[in-house]
Amino acid sequence: MRILVVEDTEDVGEAVVGAFTRLGHAVDWQKTRAGSADALAVQDYALIVLDINLPDGSGFDLLAEIRSKGLQTPVLVLTARALVDDRVDALDTGADDYLVKPFDFRELEARARALLRRRQGSATTTLSAGNVVLDPRSRAVTLDGRPVELTRREIALLEILIGQPDRVFSKSDLLDQLYGFENEAGPNAIELYIGRLRKKLAGASAEIRTLRGMGYQIVVNKAPRA
Structure with missing residues (x-):
């Protein structure tokens, strides 16, 4: 599966990309909202892993733009914002799941698998x-x-x-x-x-x-x- 990772923090981005690459997924890594929008304009993805605090804008704005265009790709939000209001905002804007930094990579992978299963219309784990x-x-x-x-x-x-x-x-x-x-x-x-x-x-x-x-x-x- 091809995954878009939107994350501007170098070490976090490298770790997330490495985790998905080891699982055999193709991964595109973007560090800005503009770069992510460009990638989405030319490529379809099975999953988007999205940070909220980007150097050139909010991940929430990118998420809203994605949904306004009718793109149904599952979006997993990664952020350091742990308040309930932030989670509600993410889900109401169109996120499919939400994971707070720091996180365990086993949980990240499990949540990604669940979203990919949902995208494929499968209720089973195999x-x-x-x-x-x-x-x-x-x-x-x-x-x-x-x-x-x-x-x-x-x-x-x-x-x-x-x-x-x-x-x-x-x-x-x-x-x-x-x-x-x-x-x-x-x-x-x-x-x-x-x-x-x-x-x-x-x-x-x-x-x-x-x-x-x-x-x-x-x-x-x-x-x-x-």
Whole structure:
């Protein structure tokens, strides 16, 4: 998933970006309201992690602008403001969740997972397609209950596909969600990872299909493939 982190404090920003990157997410980091608005104008995100006190304006104003444009991307507010009135203001302005600094990164990751599940319309803590199951918390994948060893990028790709079964993702869609502005790759990278995933999930009842000229989708077969 691709995440936008809006945070001007260097050490906090580095830590948040590092936490999400280790989980396999593509992360864009902006330190100003203006830079964040520019990023949002050209890129869709699965989640926005938003600081309130920015050097060129309020995160609340950016949040209000996001919602006024009809953007439904989940927003997790990070701030040192601990007053109830501040929390109420954030939620009323359109935030989906609120976390006060300093915070435990395990809680940050858990809240992010909850918002991403809600975005995907899932009420369960795991994602599955047939006999393939992915646990977003542990980043573990099993096939018929047996562990499958995947790289971080392979897990991220599977998470995108399995989060919306039957949806067709173009190469451009997948590239946008797997790579940030500073870590872009070419379309051949998607073909490479799709090929690796297919080999590692051989025999699964979930199949990654190629729709020529359109992209890729994961579908569940009626019976496991031989």
